[in-house]
Amino acid sequence: MSELVLHDPLASEVRRMAEIEGTTAEQIVAEAVRQYRAAARERKIRAEAEWWRNAAPELRARYAGQFVAVHERQVIDHDTDENLLFERVQERWPGAAVLITAATGRPEVHIRHPQVIES
Amino acid sequence: MSRPFDADYTPPAPMLQVQLARRGEGPRLGPALAFVDTGADVTFMPRDWLDELEATEIDVVRVRGIFGESRSALLYKVDLIVEGQRLPNINVIALSSSSEIILGRNVLNRLVLLLDGPGQTTDVLSQRPKAGRLLRESAEALAGPV
Numbered sequence: 001m002s003e004l005v006l007h008d009p010l011a012s013e014v015r016r017m018a019e020i021e022g023t024t025a026e027q028i029v030a031e032a033v034r035q036y037r038a039a040a041r042e043r044k045i046r047a048e049a050e051w052w053r054n055a056a057p058e059l060r061a062r063y064a065g066q067f068v069a070v071h072e073r074q075v076i077d078h079d080t081d082e083n084l085l086f087e088r089v090q091e092r093w094p095g096a097a098v099l100i101t102a103a104t105g106r107p108e109v110h111i112r113h114p115q116v117i118e119s
Numbered sequence: 120m121s122r123p124f125d126a127d128y129t130p131p132a133p134m135l136q137v138q139l140a141r142r143g144e145g146p147r148l149g150p151a152l153a154f155v156d157t158g159a160d161v162t163f164m165p166r167d168w169l170d171e172l173e174a175t176e177i178d179v180v181r182v183r184g185i186f187g188e189s190r191s192a193l194l195y196k197v198d199l200i201v202e203g204q205r206l207p208n209i210n211v212i213a214l215s216s217s218s219e220i221i222l223g224r225n226v227l228n229r230l231v232l233l234l235d236g237p238g239q240t241t242d243v244l245s246q247r248p249k250a251g252r253l254l255r256e257s258a259e260a261l262a263g264p265v
Contacts, residue, residue: 038170042193049179083208086177086196090142100177100196108181108189109212112158113221 041097048073048099063103070099078103120202121240125152133234133241137220138200139164139172142207146200147172151220153201155232155241159223162199166213168220169195174211182212199226202243 006014006029018025048070052060059075069077069089076093079085082100089098124131138149148168161180174195183189192212199209201222210225231244 034170034173037173041176045176045193046179086175086208090175097176106178106180106194107160108183109160109192110158110183110185111156111160111163111221111223112185113156 044097045099048097049101052099052101053105060103066103067100068103070101071096121235121238121242122152122202124239124241125154126239131239135201135222135241135243137202137222139168139174140198140200140205141172141174142196142198144198149200153220153222155227155234156221156223157227159221160225161194162209162211162223162226163214163217163219163221164195164197164211165218165220166193166215169193169197169211169213172197177210180212201226201230204230204243 014025014028018028021028051073052068052070063075063078066078066080067082067085068075069085071093076098077085077088079088082102086100089096089100122133122135125134133155134152135155136150137153138146138151140146140148148171153162174197176193176195178194179191180194181189182192192214195211195213196208197211199206199211206226206229214221231247233242233244233248235241
């Protein structure tokens with residue numbers, strides 16, 4: 001078992017939050033790490049998507065009709081089958097946030113789900 | 120197994136029970152009821168669920184509602200278990216503003232569903248019923264009780 005030492009004022013802040021929430025300091029830290037991780041992965045996927053959208057037309061054209069996997073601003077793999085590509089990426093880059101997108105962009109998603117609410 | 124419509128919606132809405140799993144692992148979240156929505160192109164999940172599962176983000180998509188508003192959202196891949204039937208590598212979109220789970224056509228088109236409006240139940244069938252049986256049952260239903 002390894003230990004991580006927090007110094008004040010962070011340690012006091014974590015203890016205070018744990019008291020307010022009725023939980024343990026460890027759970028507060030775990031939740032903070034979970035949220036940080038999700039935000040960091042989202043930033044990476046959005047950055048990779050932005051890079052791919054702005055990539056040279058000839059690079060995008062090379063993969064027309066396929067899905068591409070983009071990691072650290074490089075196309076690391078491609079396939080016509082999205083799920084086969086996803087499986088390979090999971091095997092070769094486990095845990096990494098890798099963009100998997102249609103080379104020419106995914107279609108816009110529609111929800112036709114209006115709900116009547118009381119006025 | 121017949122799943123009753125949810126009467127908290129007006130009119131009552133067809134629902135199916137779902138669980139969520141990471142690739143190749145057992146169910147980690149759920150069971151919970153999901154709204155059957157043939158008008159949704161893709162399936163939607165609360166963002167909290169996807170974060171808790173540490174689901175794999177794969178892309179960013181634009182989502183447009185019926186009144187024309189559009190927003191950007193994260194797309195994930197998860198294994199979805201619908202009424203006990205495992206569907207691997209399903210694309211789902213994170214919903215930050217809602218606790219609803221919406222089963223869109225990327226899932227519904229993989230299932231044989233019997234939506235019984237008057238009976239207010241939904242069933243996932245293992246195969247399509249024979250056409251003759253469907254016609255006979257429809258005719259009996261139209262004729263009503265003798």
